[in-house]
Amino acid sequence: MKKCEENMKKISVMIPCYNEVENVDLMAMAVENVLKEALSQYDYEILFIDNCSTDGTRDRLEAICEKNKKVKAIFNVTNFGQFNSPFYGMCQTSGDCTITMCCDFQDPVELIPTFVQEWEKGHRIVSGIKTSSKENGVVYLLRSVYYKLIKNMSSTEMIEHFTGFGLYDKTFIDILRNLDDPIPFIRGIVAEYGHGFNRKDIAYEQPRRKAGKTHNNIFTLYDAAMLSFTSYTKMGLRLATLLGFISSGISLLIAMIYFVLKLIYWNSFPAGNIPLLLGVYVLGSLQLFFIGLIGEYILNINTRVIHRPLVVEEKRLNFEDEKTEKKGTEA
Numbered sequence: 616m617k618k619c620e621e622n623m624k625k626i627s628v629m630i631p632c633y634n635e636v637e638n639v640d641l642m643a644m645a646v647e648n649v650l651k652e653a654l655s656q657y658d659y660e661i662l663f664i665d666n667c668s669t670d671g672t673r674d675r676l677e678a679i680c681e682k683n684k685k686v687k688a689i690f691n692v693t694n695f696g697q698f699n700s701p702f703y704g705m706c707q708t709s710g711d712c713t714i715t716m717c718c719d720f721q722d723p724v725e726l727i728p729t730f731v732q733e734w735e736k737g738h739r740i741v742s743g744i745k746t747s748s749k750e751n752g753v754v755y756l757l758r759s760v761y762y763k764l765i766k767n768m769s770s771t772e773m774i775e776h777f778t779g780f781g782l783y784d785k786t787f788i789d790i791l792r793n794l795d796d797p798i799p800f801i802r803g804i805v806a807e808y809g810h811g812f813n814r815k816d817i818a819y820e821q822p823r824r825k826a827g828k829t830h831n832n833i834f835t836l837y838d839a840a841m842l843s844f845t846s847y848t849k850m851g852l853r854l855a856t857l858l859g860f861i862s863s864g865i866s867l868l869i870a871m872i873y874f875v876l877k878l879i880y881w882n883s884f885p886a887g888n889i890p891l892l893l894g895v896y897v898l899g900s901l902q903l904f905f906i907g908l909i910g911e912y913i914l915n916i917n918t919r920v921i922h923r924p925l926v927v928e929e930k931r932l933n934f935e936d937e938k939t940e941k942k943g944t945e946a
Contacts, residue, residue, distance in 0.1 A: 623658040626650065626731065627710030631701040632676075632718040633666040633694065639675050643686055645724045653728040663718075664689045664704035664926075666696075680932040688932040695926050701779065702799040703926040706792045714782045719824040722780040729817060730782035738815035739784035740805060745776040748821035771807045774816075778802070787812055797922045858901060 628646050632639060643661060650659045663676055665688065676688045689707060691700060705713055712734050716722035722743065730741045748755045762775040779801045783791075790808065791799070805814070 623656065624712075625658040625660065625710040626654065627660050627662060627708035627713040628727070629662045629664065629701070629704045629708055629713055629715045630718050631664050631666065631704055631715075632668065632672060633700075634668045634670040634672060635718040636668070636671040636675055638718050638720065639663065639672055640679065642718050642720065642724075643679050643683075645720075646727070647683070647686075649724055649727050654731055657731070660685050660687060660708070660710060662687045662689070662704060662708055664700055664707070665691060666700045667691050667694045677932065684933050687934055689926075690929040690931070692927045692929045698798065698800060699925045702791065702801055705783065705788060705801075708788065710785065712782050712784050713788055716780050717778075721821050721824055722778075723819055723822065726817065726819060733815045733817065734782050734784065736815075737813055739787055739812040740809050740814040741782040742774060742777050742805060742809070742814060742816050743780035744774065744816045744818050745778070745821045746818040749823045771803060773806045774802065774809075777805070779805075781805075781817075784812065797919055797925065799925070858905075 628650070630642060630646070635642075643663075646661055650657070650661075661683075663679075663686070665673055665676060667690075673690060676690075680686050680688050689704065694700075695703075701715060705715060712731070714727055714730055716724070726743060730743075733741045758776065762773065765773050787808070791801075791804070794804070
């Protein structure tokens with residue numbers, strides 16, 4: 616049996632999770648069933664990377680790993696965010712291809728065989744693209760606007776409604792391991808390099824979360840937007856320069872007109888400095904806005920300069936028989 620498995624291609628399924636105690640058992644069972652029934656000709660591993668859950672998710676993962684040695688788990692010492700943890704988990708897989716999906720069932724498990732079929736046809740990246748969603752309509756609309764905006768502003772052709780759900784060949788995973796990026800943005804990385812890996816897009820409708828509550832909020836969504844904005848666009852800084860130049864020119868023009876009118880109509884010209892005050896308010900608000908925007912770019916640079924590890928592990932389960940590269944960890 617061991618020799619037979621060594622000759623089989625191996626599929627890795629990487630599932631990041633955070634406080635998913637209601638979903639983790641069902642997810643492990645659903646993925647395992649698909650792999651055994653529809654893809655029985657492949658060896659497999661299922662890797663959960665837990666971002667410091669506090670609701671009992673880790674207890675459930677330990678029980679799952681105890682029952683099935685093909686299910687692995689990595690426990691982070693703290694919450695490293697919605698991008699670092701999944702990226703790091705992808706780099707710890709050992710399969711010929713890696714499929715990434717969320718633990719809330721909003722990434723359909725039944726698409727796994729379709730992804731593998733496309734991979735066998737030669738597509739080394741297979742991306743799941745949301746063409747519609749059963750989530751809140753307003754949220755989906757705002758996401759659509761954001762994707763359109765970032766796509767038009769970026770020099771890289773960003774992928775609309777792509778969350779990272781998809782299949783990645785081991786050659787692409789090797790590139791991720793060597794990127795040495797302390798704040799990786801997988802959606803941008805796939806958009807940037809995907810054409811060279813014969814990327815294939817698969818459309819799907821995003822279902823509702825199976826159980827539990829979403830951990831996304833205005834702060835996490837803003838963080839995601841700013842990471843993509845500051846990592847893949849120059850438009851913010853260019854806009855600051857352009858608008859600063861235009862507003863300065865307009866202010867100077869208003870000041871000159873005001874000065875000339877004041878000289879001509881010295882006695883009858885209204886008292887006060889209303890145009891001057893308006894100019895100060897407009898310039899002040901523009902300055903505050905762009906100082907904040909430039910601050911976002913500086914924060915991005917600062918994080919890269921500090922270059923902390925992607926993830927620091929607390930422990931890992933069922934890795935005993937493999938020498939998996941631990942990129943970005945501390946002993």
